[in-house]
Amino acid sequence: MKTCLVVDDSPVIRKVSRRILEDLGFEVAEAANGVAAMAWCDAMMPDVILLDWRMPEMDGLEVLRRVRASRGGSVPQVIFCSGETEIERIREALxxxxxxxxxxxxxxxxxxxxxxxxxxxQVRAA
Amino acid sequence: MIEAPDRAYLAALCLARAGLRVDPEKSYLIESRLAPVARREGFVSPQGLVGALRGRSDDRLAWAAVEAMAMSDTEFFRDRPVFDRLSAEILPELARSRGGAPVRVWSVGCGTGQEVYSLAMILADLPASAGPWDLLGSDLSERNLEKAQAGLYSQFEVQRGLPARALVRHFEKKGEGFALSPQIRQMVRWRRVNLLDDLSSFGRFDLVLCRNVLSGLAPEAHTRVRTSLMQALAPGGRLVIGLRDTLGGSFKALAPGLGLYAAA
Structure with missing residues (x-):
């Protein structure tokens, strides 16, 4: 079973994301901030990280940089999940x-x- | 609630005008498709709209109802493996075989344009030596074509199927929505087409995409459109149908799992 770490300071977003991901067959872990996210990644690198951008203390970009710099950090696919909708911000994240x-x-x-x-x-026939 | 005789009238109208197979028993579907048209046209309910259709001869209103019933869902790069195959194999091969002559592509029932724009974005990434490309999008609905031509999509629409890298490369923010770049938009021509009409004047195409259209047609219209598609394919041309569509004989299946066929 693939694993997904949901990183968001909003409990509501974490709950919604967890439900969606579990329905899709993922095993889900949650982190409310960047420090908790890094602790998860140090213990067991997930297959996917769903990552909020604007969080107090450590923002999503900083979490992303630290994940990529850590051991096994190139493995997870990172999907930013943010209220930022400006093209320039999206490009910055990519x-x-x-x-x-x-x-x-x-x-x-x-x-x-x-x-x-x-x-x-898996792509299901539409 | 639309009464049964009115639903039967509507189904007959859709069949006569566009060859559509509308099940008059599906009252919920009919109501939900007609509700926006009814609102737009100032009726208090879909029932009022159908009542007016029966009461007077109003060609424009009749078409608005038929077009609403023909609507189907679309998204960028829908059924991704189909586009992967087109991009990796079919499009480069067609370009090679045409040896610099324009490669003609037709998106039949293009809806609001996501399918043919997905192709245009793929073509923009192919070497300049491939092509030139001549892209045509056609639909029964003028409203769909207007939206397609404008190339303006909601935040929800650009997140369905469109990779984020394609979004930042080809779109810019416009109000709450996202506008496709003029470079991509100007690659496509648009035309209102009723598939029941004589399509021979359009000439022949190297690639025809007719996805999720055939499954909505009544048997007679299905046969007629299948013949038109066959005549529209250039020698060596390729046809792509939807994953739920069926085609019947006279085409050669190349990859039925992807809906990919060639003229036999």
Whole structure:
């Protein structure tokens, strides 16, 4: 079973994301901030990280840089999940090493589509 | 609630005008498709709209109802493996075989344009030596074509199927939505086409995409459109149908799992 770490300071977003990902067959862990996210990654690198951008103390870009610099940190596919919708911000995230980008608000179809395009989910015939 | 005789009338109208197979028993579907048209046209309910259709001869209103019933969902790079195959194999091969002559591509039932724009984005990444490309998008609905031509999509639409890298490369933010670049938009011509009409004047195409259209047609219309598609394919041309569509004989299956066929 593939694993996904959901990093978001909003408990509501974490709950919604968890439900969507579990329905898609993922095992889900949650982190409410960057420090907790790094602790998860040090213990067991997930297959996917769903990563918020704006968080107090350590923001998503910083988490991404630290993950990529850590041992095994090139393994997880990182999907930014943020309220930022400016093209320049999305480009910045991709250039920093994110694999995909989801703009909030999102739904299950969007998450499933992004996971499919990253090869993490079998494409079901539409 | 639309009464049964009115639903039967609507189904007959869709069949006569566009060859559409509409099940008059599916009252919920009919209501939900007609509700936006009814609102736009100032009726208090879909029932009022169908009542007006039966009461007077209003060609424009009749077409608005038929087009709404023909609507189907679309998204960028829908059924991704199909586009992977087109991009890696079919499009470069067609370009090679045409040896510099324009490669003609037709997106039949293009809806709001996501399918043919997905192709245009792929073509923009191929070497300049491949092509030139001549892309045509056609649909029954003028409203769809207007939206397609404008190339303006909602935040929800650009997240369905479109990779983030393609978004940052080909779109810019415009208000709450996202506008496709003029470079991609100007690669496509648009035309309103009813598939029941004589299509021979369009000439022949090297690639025809007719996805999720055939499954919505009544048997007679299906046969007619299949013949038109066959005549529209250039020698060596390729046809792509939707994964739920069926085609019947006279085409050669190349990759049925992807809906990919060639003229036999």
């Amino acid at each position: 250039e920093a090493g994110a694999d995909e980008y989801i703009m909030k608000p999102f739904d299950g179809a969007i998450v499933a589509g992004k996971l499919q395009s990253l090869g993490l989910l």
